Amino acid sequence: MVLGNYKNCVCARAADPAILSASQDGGIVTQLFAFALEEGIIDGAVVAGQGDEPYKPEPVVATTVAELMEARGTRYTICPNVSMIKEATRSYGLDKVGIVGTPCQIQAVRKAQLYPMGMRSVGSKVALAIGIFCMENFSYQGLEAMVEDLCNVKMESASKMDIGKGKFSVYTARGAVSQIPLKLTNKFEQPGCKVCLDYVANLADVSTGSVGSPDGWSTVFVRTKAGETLWGKAIEAGYFETQSIEDVKPGLGLVTKLATDKITKNQKNLDERASFGVGKGLRNPYI
Amino acid sequence: MGLLSDLMEKIFPKNKPVDPKAAPGPVTVPEPAAVPKPAAVPEPGTVPESRPEAKPAVKPGDVKVEKKPEIIETEEKPVAEKITIGHVHMSGCTGCLVSLADNYEGLFTLLDNYADLNYCLTLADVRDIPKMDVALVEGSVCINDPHSVADIKKTRENATIVVALGSCAAYGNITRFSRGGQWNQPQHESYLPIGDLIDVDVYLPACPPSPESIKNVAVMAYLLLRGTDEQKELAAAYLKPLMDLAKRGTEACGCDLMFDVINQGLCMGCGTCVATCPVRAITMVYGKPNIDSDLCIKCGACYAQCPRSFFNFDVMNQFEAIGEAIDAAMGKGDE
Incomplete structure (x- = not known):
């Protein structure tokens, strides 16, 4: 159950080398949105676009493949994508909206569909919700501290950031690599992440992340009927290369382990919150 | 008559x-x-x-007035026992009722199959508040108007479930800002959320609550009152957070996001509140909501919609099945 309900799980990467050139891992999100756009399954997608400062994303509604390409790659900081979901159906006039988000953001989307109090004409227009695996997130200032103070790299010099194999890595265009162990980054984790009980975006249509797959590939969970239909069409149209998840190296075992670790740790946090003070506790959002 | x-x-x-x-x-x-x-x-x-x-x-x-009730009975579709829903209009702008009506053909499906609208000043010809299963109360109570006070009390007496439909009923909303002086009742200046005068069972805040949310609550109320044991369980689970909201109190503000989400270490910056706010009073600053209190109308929608105000996994994990079930109940494709 730590991996949520899913219809199938594969290891995949985008077939388009142009997408892979600047994607975080297998380019799944960009390629799947691009396919859905071309097929008319979505009219546009809320993605993490470029903001004012380096590696500070801001949510944008991408309605072309070029705009999707602009938004490739992971920025390890907060991008409030859900804030644009209603706007996408209003100012942008989209009838079929795609959205990519962390597990908590996908939870927000599902709540907006089941309890749509302030979300008129939004829920039924969400045509594709892609979730990304997420262990924790950092405030922008936290990310700056990690990159500039701990890794000694200017934000504007960084060409890619990555978390994997127990390390936070920053790459520069000139080829330098700085790495720090995740132990050092833990304290910059934003507080809201400490109560999160979802690692692999259990409520998404399709969720994806690098964990479990070899470098340059991504693990993909296809979860809902909408996701299954779309994924089937994309595979048929040759938009993805796939391998069986059983055949690749770290495999589902690692995904399960990390998901279990996260959920166990955060469930413990939740339990501790209940008796945080003296005879007084902190609020539990799940009851 | x-x-x-x-x-x-x-x-x-x-x-x-x-x-x-x-x-x-x-x-x-x-x-x-x-x-x-x-x-x-x-x-x-x-x-x-x-x-x-x-x-x-x-x-x-037609001369035979007495025969008419029989005709109506025969006209009704042979469906399972409907519930009765009334719309009680306190001091509000009728926007919540418009939102209910904005289910378009969904409203007809609702009225054909699940509920009789047995009281609604705007849409049904009934003057006195009758007995009903569910009362959807729109608007706050003007305590300077004895009729309003009597009506809200009678609503509580006559309804099995009282739903605060919209933020005026739940939290006062814009009527909190009333200072009186409006023609033609300038002495009407004091407005209270209905929860300050009667016990309220379910809150459905937002200004106005979306048509879909009213539809969902109506279908769930039907399942709760007329469904199988399994359906009752689902409906109870679905309605519980909205019942908890009703117990939480009659005051709401954008500040709730600060007090009960950010200050409690629960905000993760998803931006739901920004999209929800009907007056665009919320922006994201440092990855967290910032509320312009000059704009906030105290509708409570941001907090209710926030995934960290409540998130019930037992319901949410079945989002696909529940969504399909509601679509099927409503005759699909009614959006």
Whole structure:
């Protein structure tokens, strides 16, 4: 159950080398949105676009493949994508909206569909919700501290950031690599992440992340009927290369382990919150 | 006897020639064997009495007034026992009722299959608040107006479930800002959320609550009152957070995001509140909501919609099945 309900799980990467050139891992999100756009399954997608400062994303509604390409790659900081979901159906006039988000953001989307109090004409227009695996997130200032103070790299010099194999890595265009162990980054984790009980975006249509797959590939969970239909069409149209998840190296075992670790740790946090003070506790959002 | 029927009698006096085309109606209608339950509406006689008058255009010259209730019974679809829903209008802008109506054909499906709208000043010809299963109360109570106070008390007496429909009923919303002085009742200046005067069972905040959310709550209320054990369980689980909101209090503000989400270490910066706010009072600053309190109308939508105000996994994990079930109940494709 730590991996949520899913219809199938594969290891995949985008077939388009142009997408892979600047994607975080297998380019799944960009390629799947691009396919859905071309097929008319979505009219546009809320993605993490470029903001004012380096590696500070801001949510944008991408309605072309070029705009999707602009938004490739992971920025390890907060991008409030859900804030644009209603706007996408209003100012942008989209009838079929795609959205990519962390597990908590996908939870927000599902709540907006089941309890749509302030979300008129939004829920039924969400045509594709892609979730990304997420262990924790950092405030922008936290990310700056990690990159500039701990890794000694200017934000504007960084060409890619990555978390994997127990390390936070920053790459520069000139080829330098700085790495720090995740132990050092833990304290910059934003507080809201400490109560999160979802690692692999259990409520998404399709969720994806690098964990479990070899470098340059991504693990993909296809979860809902909408996701299954779309994924089937994309595979048929040759938009993805796939391998069986059983055949690749770290495999589902690692995904399960990390998901279990996260959920166990955060469930413990939740339990501790209940008796945080003296005879007084902190609020539990799940009851 | 509704207002409309009295009017009709004045407009179409009894000596008006009977339209021959309309004549077969009351006579030929057979007692339907298909109607599953004898007492379609066991509640007050006002219900069947008033409904035929609501569509007088069919045969305005019909003399046999007593026969009309029978006709209505035969016209009704042989569906499982409907629930009765009333819309009680306190001090509000009717936007919540418009939102209910904005389900378009979904509203007809709702009224055909699941609920009788047995009280609604705008849409149904009933003057006194009858017994009902679910009262959707829109607007806050003007305590300077004895009628409003009496009406909200009667609503509590007569309704099994009282739903605060929209933020005025739940939290006061814009009526919190009233200072009186409006024509033609300048002395009306004090407005209270209904929860300050009566016990409220379910909150459905937002200004206005979306048509979809009202539809969902109506369907869930039907399942809770008429469903199988399994359906009752689902409906209870679905409605629980909205019942908890009703217990939480009658004050709301964008500040709730600060007090009960950010200050409690729960905000993860998803931006839901920004999209929800009907007056665009919220922006994201440092990855967290920032509330412009000059703009905030105290509707409480941001907090209610926030995934960290409540998130019930038992319901949310079934989002796909529940969504499909509601679509199916509503005849699919009604959006």
